Amino acid sequence: MPHERSNRVIVTVIGADRVGIIAGVSAVLAEANANIVDISQTTLREFFTMILLADLGEATVPFDELKRRLIAKGDEMGVKIDAQHEDVFKYMHRV
Amino acid sequence: MPLPFSPQEIVETIRMVQMENLDIRTITMGISLRDCAHPDLDVAGTRAYDKICRLAGRLVAVGDEIEREYGIPVVNKRISVTPVSIVAECTSAERYVRFAEHLDRAAAEVGVNFLGGFSALVHKGATPGDRALIASIPEALATTERVCASVNVGTTRAGINMDAVAEMGRIVHETAHRTADRDGIGAAKLVVFCNAVDDNPFMAGAFHGIGEPDCVINVGVSGPGAVMSAVRQAPDADFGELASVIKRTAFKITRMGELVGRAASRKLGVPFGIVDLSLAPTPAHGDSVAHILEAMGLERVGTHGSTAALALLNDAVKKGGAMASGYVGGLSGAFIPVSEDIGMIEAAAMGAITFDKLEAMTAVCSVGLDMIAVPGDTTPETIAAIIADEAAIGMINRKTTAVRLVPAPGKSVGDFVEFGGLLGRAPVLPLSSYSSADFVRRGGRIPAPLQALNN
Numbered sequence: 001m002p003h004e005r006s007n008r009v010i011v012t013v014i015g016a017d018r019v020g021i022i023a024g025v026s027a028v029l030a031e032a033n034a035n036i037v038d039i040s041q042t043t044l045r046e047f048f049t050m051i052l053l054a055d056l057g058e059a060t061v062p063f064d065e066l067k068r069r070l071i072a073k074g075d076e077m078g079v080k081i082d083a084q085h086e087d088v089f090k091y092m093h094r095v
Numbered sequence: 096m097p098l099p100f101s102p103q104e105i106v107e108t109i110r111m112v113q114m115e116n117l118d119i120r121t122i123t124m125g126i127s128l129r130d131c132a133h134p135d136l137d138v139a140g141t142r143a144y145d146k147i148c149r150l151a152g153r154l155v156a157v158g159d160e161i162e163r164e165y166g167i168p169v170v171n172k173r174i175s176v177t178p179v180s181i182v183a184e185c186t187s188a189e190r191y192v193r194f195a196e197h198l199d200r201a202a203a204e205v206g207v208n209f210l211g212g213f214s215a216l217v218h219k220g221a222t223p224g225d226r227a228l229i230a231s232i233p234e235a236l237a238t239t240e241r242v243c244a245s246v247n248v249g250t251t252r253a254g255i256n257m258d259a260v261a262e263m264g265r266i267v268h269e270t271a272h273r274t275a276d277r278d279g280i281g282a283a284k285l286v287v288f289c290n291a292v293d294d295n296p297f298m299a300g301a302f303h304g305i306g307e308p309d310c311v312i313n314v315g316v317s318g319p320g321a322v323m324s325a326v327r328q329a330p331d332a333d334f335g336e337l338a339s340v341i342k343r344t345a346f347k348i349t350r351m352g353e354l355v356g357r358a359a360s361r362k363l364g365v366p367f368g369i370v371d372l373s374l375a376p377t378p379a380h381g382d383s384v385a386h387i388l389e390a391m392g393l394e395r396v397g398t399h400g401s402t403a404a405l406a407l408l409n410d411a412v413k414k415g416g417a418m419a420s421g422y423v424g425g426l427s428g429a430f431i432p433v434s435e436d437i438g439m440i441e442a443a444a445m446g447a448i449t450f451d452k453l454e455a456m457t458a459v460c461s462v463g464l465d466m467i468a469v470p471g472d473t474t475p476e477t478i479a480a481i482i483a484d485e486a487a488i489g490m491i492n493r494k495t496t497a498v499r500l501v502p503a504p505g506k507s508v509g510d511f512v513e514f515g516g517l518l519g520r521a522p523v524l525p526l527s528s529y530s531s532a533d534f535v536r537r538g539g540r541i542p543a544p545l546q547a548l549n550n
Binding site: 010012014038040042049051053063064067082083084085086087088089090091092093095 | 098099100102104105106108109112113163164165166167347350351353354418
């Protein structure tokens, strides 16, 4: 059972592939001083899916504000962006 | 450093939260009021108010904080307290309505939508405090908004207190009629139990049991939508495979409850009690237990096979959930309320599910006859007989059963009652037209069954 308190979040971007998605998302994260730990791209069913692990240890904005900004950026680019705390996935998929 | 999760796992979680209504149904803080007793009812009530405001002052803020931090909706923040009959017993008051008003004020002050524990445990007999509390229920539920009441009338160990059952028939009837202007909503806040549990976080039947610590956090998870989606994706699975699919989903849902419960406990500095791994439906589309049963292959819930389908579902939910949490408790199973489940409402309105089938299904669901509207002219004796039947199912099967009936004033079969919000709406269902009055009038206790003699 995970006990350590990490401050990492998983950002997912789902939608049609287009130029500038990674740039747009990383700009929002950089502006918040969130460090991108890893990034992966895949196609699930017919959707382009980007998954990104970001560390908010040194972030200058709280998680909910960052999430709001990411969702707004997604709306602007026509893709669905979501961000959730890493613990959610850890609890659900790892025992 | 590679991603610690596969894309499939990540997308599955996102889908469960965003599309399948996975949420934490309630974070319920249990608070002991035993140290609030005082011979003056108002002093006791004020002490209770102060203690609740002190301990639960940050409950709603912390629930909202967890929702923001983890991105999982925390739908309700609630409070359960020591059965008030115990706390108020040393007063000379004949009615405890004033105490309920203090509780209502505290619930409003800390911002929770329901507070449970206006309760009495009378499965073997009633003390003066129990009698005063029960007599206060109709007025208390009519004059307060957020207080919920429950009475335990039987256990496997003690049998069924039929005097209390008869009395509760009258109380349910009066409670509904005192709130006649709102379709009898008072009765929606009153649960009559057999084998009530001490750590149930779900309303209206939550109370803080006498073996519990001073303050505790219990969490109720939900996720009928996620289970339904998983079942729909396995149309050709045989029953063994189907049970596995449900178990896996229940496991994942319950893990969220564990995560949130531990976070709430840490943030509030209050011990973590249990996760109640129930499937609790709401009137929203995609949040229905009935639709899970239909996804298993029943044309409509209530048809033949519904009891077997529910038994499989209830058991698989428990098995999956039991592995996922260190402490499982509460009611843990699948709820089958009528007015709170869109699939049940539809089935009841078209006559696909009957009162008798619902009663049969309560033998294998997590609780009992829940949120069922019956004709307003149903007699107290008939309500008592329904309570007795349900308590008998619980007593013999060593499980919690309950009755939350709304005899809707002025309404008859075919009419709809409208409560709104999470309580939903329901068609009035027909009952047997034959009398049970002479049976109920006998009084006394139904002795504890052979199942009780297991030492």
